Amino acid sequence: MKFKISDKTVFAWHSWLGLIVGLFSLFLSITGILLLFSDEIDAALSPELLNVQPAPKRFPADSMLSTLQHTYPQAVLIETHLNTSHPGRAVVTELILDGESQLVYWNPYTNQLNGLRKKEDVWKNSILEWHEELTAGDVGHVFLFIVGLALLGSVLTGVWYYRKSLLKVFTVGVRRKNTYLFNADLHKLTGVISCLFLVLMAGTGTFFHWEKIERMMGEEGEQPREVKADFSAPVLSKVKFSLDGLLRDAAQNVPDFLPEHIQYPRTEASVVVSGTHSKSIRLLGEFNTRVVFDTGSSQFKEVIHQEDGDMEQMMEKSFEQLHYGQYGGLWSKIIYALGGLCLSALSLTGFVIWLKKK
Missing domain, CATH: 1.20.120 (Four Helix Bundle (Hemerythrin (Met), subunit A))
Known part of the structure; x- marks a missing residue:
């Protein structure tokens, strides 16, 4: 039947x-x-924090680090979004300040801080939590x-x-x-x-x-395979490595590398510079190449390309991008x-x- x-x-x-x-x-x-x-809505709601006027030359990343060290010496470094591919946006660094996660906005063309706000006050995070x-x-x-x-x-x-x-x-x-x-x-x-x-x-x-x-x-x-970490990150006043040195070494190890993100060292004593290169597959992630350095010596350790992951990893990443x-x-x-x-x-x-x- x-x-x-x-x-x-x-x-x-x-x-x-x-x-x-x-x-x-x-x-x-x-x-x-x-x-x-x-991102566009956030920039429209908080232009004084997120928007900057592009200029022919950017200050070195170490200038940002020095400014942060002087302003928030006891803050704990978490990560920095360089916004290299978005010249009209401020560089954003996440810190742990007074026990709270804060976002600090730095103008790379004037070496001035635009201000800071609590991470929980970014409306995108609330919308994302509701959506997910x-x-x-x-x-x-x-x-x-x-x-x-x-x-x-x-x-x-x-x-x-x-x-x-x-x-x-x-x-x-x-x-x-x-x-x-x-x-x-x-x-x-x-x-x-x-x-x-x-x-x-x-x-x-x-x-x-x-x-x-x-x-x-x-x-x-x-x-x-990711460089994971917990909150045992470095206090700003004790940071000794050069961000510009790491960015320069990352570019030497990955042809046509465009750095976009810096993950500061935590439990694994590694600092990670993430970005893209000319052969990056966008459907595998926004920043799908990671260059890993030893924190103490600032020596290059390895390059991790998302394209070199196994099929399951690539499927997960592509599903995320497609969604x-x-x-x-x-x-x-x-x-x-x-x-x-x-x-x-x-x-x-x-x-x-x-x-x-x-």
């Missing part, structure tokens, strides 16, 4: 899955769009894993139900005879246009939350924002259709 699922059953699944995921899809699409443009875990920690990851599966199921059942008329939506368009017809046509058109994007978002998002659940269950497996949409600059952000708006439209029109059918 051949097993067959009727279209009526598929539509019922589609409807119930859509109801389960609807409100959360709306929430995730809005927070996702905000995260896409978080609903501020509920492990419980949030489990819940969003279920939401991700429901979204994936909703998209796939919708595609299957309308499989015979997928292309007709472009000729029929959106009819305005009544509320139900308008929302039904708009729902189908938006769904067809964005179905591949939604499968990508649901699939990669569900993958991330499953990884978190695996770790919660004690099934971490082999972790990606957050930063890899293609402004154009990928615009495309992802439109995809997010499609998800919002599907949630709203789907709810109206359900109400009208009750």
Whole structure:
């Protein structure tokens, strides 16, 4: 006997899955769009901290270190974002000051500090926490894993139900005879246009939350090779190494190297300069080459290219880039924002259709 699922059953699944995921899809699409443009929004909200006027020449990185040592001698160094590829942005250094994580903004063209603020006051971090875990920690990851599966199921059942008329939506368009017809046509058109994007978002998002659940269950497996650390970082007044020397040595060991980030030494007594080079694969991460130095001697230790990782590592990194949409600059952000708006439209029109059918 051949097993067959009727279209009526598929539509019922589609409807119930859509109801389960609807409100959360709306929430995730809005927070996702905000995260896409978080840097631009942050710069607009706090221009006095983040924005600088570019000049022909930048001060050396050691000038920044000297300024920080003079201003915050007892602060603990964590990391510095050089913003080399964003000449109109300040250099940002994270410090532990008076027991709190602070971000200090330095103008590389004037050698002046623009100011500082608590890391927790950066609105992007709050939005990211809501988007990734609903501020509920492990419980949030489990819940969003279920939401991700429901979204994936909703998209796939919708595609299957309308499989015979997928292309007709472009000729029929959106009819305005009544509320139900308008929302039904708009729902189908938006769904067809964005179905591949939604499968990508649901699939990669569900993958991330499953990884978190695996770790919660004690099934971490082999972790990606990274230079990890805890908060035993150096006090500024005791830092002896030269940042410019490290940046120069990093460039000598990696052809066409563009340094973007400095991770200061912690437990493993290593300082790490991260960035990109001419052969970097952007889908494997923003800063996918790491040059590692010994803290005491400032001697070069090794170069770690993300491209040299195993298949699982590269898949995880590429999924992360594909999910957050930063890899293609402004154009990928615009495309992802439109995809997010499609998800919002599907949630709203789907709810109206359900109400009208009750």
